[in-house]
Amino acid sequence: MKKLLLIVLACLFALAPVFAEGARDAPAPAAAIDLKTASWDQIVAAAKAEGQVTFYSWYFPDYFKEASMDFEKLYGIKVNLVIGEQTANFNKAISEKGNAVGTIDAMIVGGQWVKTTMDLDLFWGPVKDIMPDADKLAPSLWVVQEGVMTKGYLTPFHRNQTGILYDPERVSNPPQTWEELTAWIDANPKKFGFNDPSKGGSGQSFVHTLIAYTTGGLKQYDGDSDLVQSKVANWNQAWDWVIARKDKLTFTVSNNDSITRLNDGELAMTVGWDDNVKDMMSKGNLFKRAKMYIPKMGLAGGGDTMGIPKNAPHKAAALLYIQHITSKEQQLKKFQMLGAYPARTDIAIEGTLLTEADRKNNAIAWFPAPYKSYMIAEFVKNVMMK
Amino acid sequence: MAITNPSVATLAVPLHVLQARRIRRFYIMLTVFFVVVQLVWIGTPILMAVLWSLVNPDYPWSFPNLFPTHLAPAPWIYVFKYTNIIRALKTSYSVAPFAVALSFLFSLPTAYVLGRKNIPGKKIFNLIVLLPIIMPGMVVALFLSRVFTALHLSQTFFGLVLAHTLMGLPYMIRVLTTSFQTIPQDVIDAAENLGAGTFVKIRDVFLPMVRPGLLAGMIFAFTTSIEEFNLTFVIGTPTFETIPTILYSFMGYNFIRTNAAVVALVMMTPNIIMLFIVERFLKSDYLSASLGKM
């Protein structure tokens, strides 16, 4: 018996050199053309010469798989699609930052990682002037994302919006103003929940609106590139609002956890991202009767973009892939498959979770990123700890 | 307490046999009780996962339904269509055996020294050996990955195997060390007195006596390899996708319970089958060891 074990082990080990090399591709050819000044046709040709592109996302595996197959059919360029995890994707990009050649050609950028990666100067660009149809993509998202100035380095491909999500069987008069919401929470203890801002964007959005209503509006922060201490001196009023209602509020642990608890009946109302909600509904994780809206008091929205790391080996192919995802056909397809709001402004869509009127009138922009980071840290310190 | 009434003594069962039967029955009932407890303790979560994996997208499962109203294989179809789960399974299960084998080979000499010799600095070595699992995941992902890249081990199968070996070593070494510690010296002395050379000592004395610990270590090294994510994601993708890659994409930030349930079940099934196989090896070892037959 032990003899057999030893022999098996020895054989296994002897096979290792067979796998030692692995599927490593030939090193990327140095870009023959200057992508920043070349014509789009030249870029397409260069992309075909590169032959492959590696793209990292952390959501929409179904859409991206279909989009990648379409891309391969159109251009004959192989797509290595990796659906990873938000933190893991960025850890990888950051750990490869110092390498001459990385392994990621293009990746989705969103959430607090926008600030992190822009601060670390991770991306190549600007790409705004290279992208055809750049003007047809959500103009505000080219400039500012999550309160961070992105200077045209990141291409918008997706827009999303936070809203109040509720169960119409248990909420008859969805609150529109801050006072109405406060009254509802006081009358229905523990039935409203949101996640602590350090755990997800929907919670960040709610606290963002909280600060708007308790500290004198968001206009005062416009244009600040650094935190101005005097402007946040009265933020304790926001924290006091939460602390006063701490046992009437439920804190969840992530964007999806809020939605799950609504589905589970623990909550009757919560804050969520429209794309998350649509996704979970279509996959049987949330009851279909759930309704969503942006209250008159406003909730923040934004979107996600795509960036090309500085050491991407196949930059032309990356540009072409990004253009492909942001093309009219693909944006329409994304919407039809997932109900996810396109970044393109020139296609007509119907059947969104949130009405166009809501989006136009009630969606608000984030305040600058330094305030956002400060808000998250202060919430933990002043509310969660107490 | 013997039965003193002679007329009954010839018909009744001797007391010690009765007592033995009672004890055996008690143990059997205890076993049955534990089995039931285990079936509930482990079976219920798994049953829930099975139900979630079969939720029909058109009929979401929400309160107040205790069970989903309509079942459909849709989540399974989705996972198999839109993820590379088969490829990930193949990769995970080809890396793991190599990682276990390497762990075993690297640990054996070290565990022997740490278990049986009073080498100076032993306490420090015992701590160093634990470092791979003490290191925070972020440090592993950001810094350890760079070492692999510098050694040109990124995006290679061998690199993945080495990475998984590294993460499994702490378990293997510490458990083997403990096993080596408990080998009675007289057995080794006897072997030496009989003129056994080093190889014979290893094969016929050490290996059999550490077998329970060795098997435990191998199981840990195996499961560590199957579950390893942080390092694997950075140096393995996009060339290699492993099961945790797919698992985390459905369970992390973007948590969709129906798909997560499918991935969880797909991951668990080969493991559980293997478990029952391995259990056959383990059972015979414990029995013979405890009866002093080794």
Add this chain to the structure above:
Amino acid sequence: MKDDSITPIHYVMLLPGVGFIILFLGSSIFLTVAQSFGLFSITGHSRFTLDNWKVIAAQESLDSVFFSLKMGILSSIGTVLFTFPVALFLRKGGAGKGFLGSLIKIPLFIPALVAAFLIVNLISYHGIVNELLMKLGLLKEPLRMLNDKFGWGVIVIQIWKNLPFVLLILMASLASVRDDTVDAARNLGAGTWQVLFKIYIPLTMPGILVSMILMFIKAFGDFPITSIAGPPYPSSIAFRMHATATLYQEWDQAAVLGVIIIGSALFVIWAYSRLADLVKGGE
């Protein structure tokens, strides 16, 4: 019991294990420590400073460290306490014990993330546990068991997941306790408790120690289970380190927390070893 002659070959024998680890981890540990002092910073602005160390004084950091320590210590002690009797029970073969043994070991092969998700599912507000207790009339309103303030959810999941892990180690340890030893003690008149405390525990102490150490490390440094099932506040020290770097963009302070993680873990392990020595010494 130990042969004390040490030859150079013994140092060579340490190379594949200890050497391999130092080779790969050395630079990571060096970088973490260096970054905690502001050198080799990821952000590119490196300068030697002690400022980053102030982050330890922050209440959130202290709370996270103590919370993770609490989780580590309670999980390791709890699991060993639960598992030891099971190991003793399974030690002797018997009807159905093989099947029971396999059943118990299933969680070992279920990844931590999956384990957390499975159990959280059960204890959710309208999950099966609550519904059953309500149907039995023991509850009028569902219990809010998710993300409890103390961290019992995390501990339960850790015990569920790791019981087989500790069981394997303890059974391997118990296998080395010869029946003749136990029989001899019994013949000398030792009662059950004495056999337990004077024979089983001291002889299996290396196994107990190893399983407590390994379990402590897992529970102390855990990220996924605590993110899913842990209290809203405080977060695990691993999460805090991650948030410090990626949410607040304070990479060097995160390095400090990394050093704290490594240091505290090493300290507790050392403490466990001393404790084990004391118990053994007292016999």
